[in-house]
Each structure stands twice: as structure tokens, then as C-alpha cells.
Amino acid sequence: MHRVVVLAVSEVIGYDLNIPPQVFASAEQDGKPLYDVRLCGVDDRPIRVSYGYSAQLAHGPEVLAEADTVIVPGTRVAGPRQDGTLPPELAAALARIPAHARIMSICTGAFVLAAAGILDGRRATTHWAHAERFRQLYPRVELDENVLFVDDRDVLTSAGLAAGVDLCLHVIRSDHGSAVANQAARYCVVPPWRDGGQSQFIDRPLPEPDDGSTAATRAWALERLADPLGLEDLARHARMSVRTFSRRFRAETGLSARAWLNQQRVLHARHLLETTNLPVDRVAAESGLGTAASLRQHLNAAIGVSPLAYRRTFSRS
Template sequence: MHRVVVLALDGVYPFELSIPVRIFGTAEDPDGKPLYEVVTCSLDGGPVSTSADFAITVPHGAEALRTADTVVIPPFACGPDGLLDWLPDDLAAALALLPAQARIVSICTASYVLAAAGLLDGRRATTHWTEAAHFQRTFPQIEVDADVLFVDDGQVLTAAGVGAGVDLCLHLVRRDHGSEIANRVARLCVVPPWREGGQAQYIDRPLPEPATASTAATRVWALEQLHRPLPLAELAEHARMSVRTFCRRFGEEVGMPPGQWLTQRRVDRARRLLETTDLPVDQVAAEAGFGTAVSLRQHLTGTVGVSPTAYRTAFRTRAAA
């Protein structure tokens, strides 16, 4: 069983602390067998203060990190500004216990811990949008992407904020065991299996004028038309807007251009078909609107780093197991 160890540090935010056990602890195989074991530890095995008006007790000390397949670090309040740009000795010693092959995940501003430990050097990462500029100034050796909900850089993963921690944990369940299991976890937790767009939806930026119209209906309609080309002019016509107005409104509401959103949705459709059907790759490409297997291969490789055949081998087998 895959072991997830959650490291609770003094000042931990209680909601984020509970995300891993809620998501990973809900994941079961088709026979009802748990797929993850989730344990919580502190640096010394003692009680941990929280950002709220209560403390918590945990059953393990830092030695639990030696047994981790995945480590999750929730955010915590520390120092006058709540951020950490250096590692205290006890935290550095704890991180040194991690197995070389362990995945390590930060939620929200816990990315500062990974950055201070050098685990993000030369990597792409994210953090909460309010701290992204400070994070980049503090750690210029990291490629900071403030527009996404999370970054999966293989062994090291970072989530942008509270809800993005849920998104990232669901992503890991999907990566480990396929969409069917991840979607069931999402349904049981009453959260969406994935969210469209990135942090741009939540950044507090003044708008030039109120968004009196919405692109939501056109997005719903487009999802039903993914099997065919969808020119920008046709999308704008469906929304009863000019192309310029549609693009502006779409960006405000979704956080990305219409073409990028369509490509992501096509990739999502293709991934689901590869995971849940035995359709030939050519037909999957057609159903998802990529037209050819070559185009599907290019987009899937660019998104998840593997070909359609390799993706199906990994996730179709696991989902059916």
C-alpha cells in the first residue's frame, strides 16, 4: 500500500492539513481495498500549534518520513510575515530522512519549504498568487508559474492554494490509478474531479467593466462539439459576441484563451477514452477532435509526456486491475 506521510509544522493551517487524508484516504480499488495509507507526523512527535485557536496531537515523529512513498507538507504560519525562506535545523534534519524515491508535495506557501531545501532549484513550481512575486524574488533559481493551480514536475509537485491542494491530490490519485478511481473520490468528497483554468480566475485584478455576459453556455456547448473543428468565430457567434469581446470575456472567466481551453478539454477527452475504452488510437483522436493520431500524440506527449499507447498501457491496466 502506498504510504502518504503528512508533515504538520507549528502554525499549520487545519483545513489544508486535512486534505491528504480526505482525498487519499477515500481512494479504494474496485473491491473496496484502500489504496493509500495516510499518517501524520510532526518534527518531534509532540502536539502542533495551528493557525486557528486550537492545537492538534499527532501519533508520529519525523522518523515516519523514512517510510514515505509520498510526503505532503501543508502551509503554516511562521515568522512575522508567515513565510519561510530558510530551513531551521530540525526541519532540515527531518527532510534529510526522506527516501530518495519519495514524491514530495507542497500545498500553498509550503512551497517555501521545498524551495529553501533546494528541492525546486531549476524546476517549475507554483505557490499562492499573493506570494508569487515575493517567491520569485526570494528564489530566482526557480521558474515560478503563478497562473496554474498546480505543477507536476515528476517527483516534486506544488499546489497554488487551498482548493488547489485538493486538485493536486486528486491529480495524484488519477496519475497513480486512473480517472475512474479519481472521479469516484471526487464524487464522494463532493468536489469537481478537475477545475478549468488556473489561478488567474482568483487573482484580484480590476476589470475594465463588469462582465455582463457569460461564456459559460458556450463552453458547455463546445464540450458537446469536441469531435469537430471549432473555429473562434463560431464560438463567438454562439455566445452572440464579437470575436474580440468573446476572447476578452473568456479570458476573464476562465483564465486562459479559448484555443488553449479547447486543447485542454480535447486532451481530457482523449485521456478518458484511452483509460476507459478499447477504441483504436485513430478513433480516439477523431472523437477528441484532434483529427489524426499524429496530432493526438503530439498534444498528449506535450501534456503528460507519454504517447497515447504508453498512456493507455499505464492507466487502462491500472484502472481495470
């Protein structure tokens, strides 16, 4: 099995610490677990956990040497969070990670990766509330606090707290396809994919109460992705002016209506490529992306592969 090691750095955020073992342990195929998840600290002592308790983890840092994926949950550790330095015992633990291992962070765990130089020259994200401090400490990292997670090949980072669930499900989906990821999401009673980015959770004035919601229109649009829907069509269905609808839509999803539609069409195209033998041009038409060339362009922009390469990798048909 693929071995996932969660490195808890004191004081670790308890919610973040428990996301990877729960989500990855829920990923199964034919009744067999796909991941072996282990938790460790930088030493063998009990780890301090946020909000008043400590935990004795089953493993010490030596297990990092056996990892295929290493995840650093959110932490309040002083050096990486306050002055950009890396404590010697933490640096020693990180040095145990094999060169081939995939490295991930949840929330403020990105501060640890940045302090270790792992994020230099890469795109990354962290909790939006700590973005300004992160930029001050780590100017060589290309930070984007408006997304739920960033997949930069072998290094992946997630935004605050629950975005760690989104990242873990994304990794399962990348490793084993949508069916396995969706099954894990159902077991965890969470959505397999959340629309928009972290920006929708940043504090902002509430919409006017008479603006209504765009949720019903989003559900309506998901049933009609193959149709040539435009902003005017969506606003008309929501019984709003285009201006009001656009403002409300962005407040609720963090995206423009056009960007959201493109995202949903790419997701649907991926589903069709995985689960059917439809020709690529038919997949493009049924997902609302028009032509095979358009599908190729959108899929390459989203995940960096062509439709045929994606189907070869993830097809379950």
C-alpha cells in the same frame, strides 16, 4: 498500500493540512483503500494550526522514513517564509525522507521545499499572493503562479489552498486512472478537474455586467469536441462579439478559448484511451484532435507520454 505522510510545519494552515487525508482516504478500488495516510510534525509536540487552535498529531517525524509520498501543507513558518533559511529541526525531519519518495507541497508549503533546495532548477508554483516574495527568496526556482499545480516528475507543487485538492486528485489519477480519481472527487463533492489556472482567481476588475457568462457556451462546446470549433463559433453561440467573448472567457477560466479547447480535447482523449479499445486515430478524431500524429503531439506536450504508452498504463478496458 502506498503510504502518504503529511508533514505539518507550525504554524500550519489548517485547511491545507486536512486536504490530503480526506482526498487520498477517499481513493478506493473494489472497496479497498489505496493509500495509508499519516500526519506527523517535526517533533512530538502539539502543532500550532492557523486561526486559533492546536492539534496533537498521531505520529512523530520518524514516520517520514516509511513514506512513499511526503506532502508539506501551507505554513507560516518564519525561516522559509521570511529569509530563506531552514530551521535545524525542520531540516532534520526532511532528511528522514527516503530517496525514492515523491515530494509534494500545498500552497506556501513550497517555501519549505525551496528552502531545502528541493525545488532548485525546477518548475513550481505557490499561492499567487506570495509569488513575488517567493521569487525574491528563491531565484533558482522556475515559479509559475498562473497554474493550479505543477507536476515535475517526483516533485509536485500546488497553488493556494483549494488547489491542493486539484493536486491530490491529479496524483490519484496518475497512480490509478481517472475512474478512481473521479470516484474520490464525487465522494469529496468537488469537481474531478477544474478548468484554467490560478490566474483566474487573481484580483482584477470585474467584467461588465452586460457581458454575460461563457459557462453555457463551454458546456455546449464540451458536447461537440469532435467538431471543428473556432473562436467565432463559440462567440456566436454566446451571442457576443469575438473581442468581448475572448475577454470574458479569459476572465472566467484563466485561459484563451483555443487553449481551453485543446485542454478539454486532451482530457477527452485520455478518457477514451483509458475506457475504450478504439484505435488511436479514432480517439484523435472523436476528441477533436484530428490525426493520431496530432494526438501524440498534444498528449506528449501535456503529460510527456505517447497515446499507446498512456493506454498501457491506465487502460481499464
